[in-house]
Amino acid sequence: MQLLQILWDRREFFLTCLLEHIRISLTAVVCAGVLGILLGAFISRHEKIAGMVLGVVNVIYTIPSISLLGFLIPFTGIGNKTAIIALTVYGLLPIVRNTYTGLTNVDASILEVAEGLGTDGRQMMLGIRFPLALPVIISGFRNMVVMIIAMGGIASFIGAGGLGAAIYRGITTYNMTLTAAGSVLIALLALLSDWLLARVQRRVNRRYGIE
């Protein structure tokens, strides 16, 4: 009840934080999504460097988020920009990996028939490989979105906005209710996004005749 009380009492503050959180997450999601899909598609065509790229992305993923933020400060300073870069870098792993896996695991016999029928390289990627990999890519995208929203809470430690600001302020002022309220809002935002994406995924799968 305290939680609802504080959410209502300071609704303008929370709304500002929420919108800021959405803005930061969305920017990172777009950056990581575009970069990740392009990178995943690229390494699916260049098997030799695929292992290396996936390895690097994997290693980056294991760096504690708080220290990655710290490392970035000397280069990009504090604030939203640094947060967006860090979140983008983290978000790469699920989307690169799933794009790569999806594109390379398309049924080889279908690709061969497509080739035998006269499909050129571009048509193969855009018309056959990518759509058949889409369900796997979307599930990676869902992972990425949830992770970026959740991790966005830490961004306030380097002076970025978002719901992390509420959590951070709660911690520094011994106001546990404030911290809890910020956390709950982040969780709700993540769950809502995941639910929306699940619906998109179902619709795409149906559109593409895969279930």
Add this chain to the structure above:
Amino acid sequence: MNKAIEMRNVSAAYGENKVLHQISLVVEKGEFLVIIGPSGCGKTTLLKMINGLVAPAGGEVVVEGERLSGCDITALRRRIGYAVQGAKLFPHMTVEDNICYVPSLGKKMTKEDKQALAGKMLEMVELSAELAGRFPRQLSGGQKQRVGIARAMAADPDILLMDEPFGAVDEITRRSLQGMLQALQKKTGITIVFITHDIEEAFKLGSRILIMKDGWIWQEGRKEELLHDPRDAFVKQLIGGS
């Protein structure tokens, strides 16, 4: 020019492993050539050399007067129909889009063009026009095979390559597919190269039959010639079943 396909002393290898030896072969226009042999005899490899999916290790393949080495293989493939076992339809496309796949690779097709073409092709393979909007997973095995043949034929190719197209369907369906294919060839006069491991199917469909063994052309001829004068015990055993 009456040669649809010509192979001159062609060989093929996967790494060190030679799978085809000194294949010389002419397929006349309008012929229905059936290739038969045990698994591993190289018949699928031979077929894939005609549309360039397998490159020869030696020799020359000429299709419709064009040498495969050095021609625009993608463009040539669009003029060669290709149907395989299990049909391998594109699962993310409707029956209509599957059928219109090859023509739409080369040019933009309007919705009306696609509808008209799909309708025509579905009729040709004796399927109801109502199937046009379905996805492959909503079709039976026999229906898939028919759509696979419609897809192979949609760009009005000169040659149709078929790799055990009726291998994965039940006996009754197979008979009706065979009848459909015979009618289709009579109507269009298309050149067909057809792989099977079923001698009855070979005798029923083929105007000429090519028996392969261990990467060699073991014997070729019309049904009567093979029955009358089999080369050896292997051929005798192969055709003995019917």
